[in-house]
Amino acid sequence: MNFNTIAPFAHPLYVMLKPVGAVCNLRCKYCYYLEKKDLYPQATGYVMSDELLERFIEQYLHSQTMSEVLFTWHGGEPLMRNRNFFKRASELQKKLGRGRQIDNCIQTNVT
Numbered sequence: 001m002n003f004n005t006i007a008p009f010a011h012p013l014y015v016m017l018k019p020v021g022a023v024c025n026l027r028c029k030y031c032y033y034l035e036k037k038d039l040y041p042q043a044t045g046y047v048m049s050d051e052l053l054e055r056f057i058e059q060y061l062h063s064q065t066m067s068e069v070l071f072t073w074h075g076g077e078p079l080m081r082n083r084n085f086f087k088r089a090s091e092l093q094k095k096l097g098r099g100r101q102i103d104n105c106i107q108t109n110v111t
Helices: 034-039 050-063 083-096
Strands: 068-073 101-106
Touching: 050 068, 050 083, 068 083, 083 101
Parallel strands: 068 101
Antiparallel strands: none
């Protein structure tokens, strides 16, 4: 793909990833997201699998028409995933990114 060519959808596409769904280490009364886990009562875990992580990164990068790509990690609390998860995500982004600039940001409660 030539990123210098203007594409019909040459605007960034932004998606927030939830690597642990509604899991959080706090129970803030104002949080709108913790109750979302009640939508999936049959679920036993809310953690994004390695297979889903790779598939999402591949598809998200493929959908981008810009030379710069932003990944936004959201929660619950995304830092409930360990460092290895984010290291793996970074490795996959580099592997699948075809030389594009890839940035990551995390929305966190920093606890």
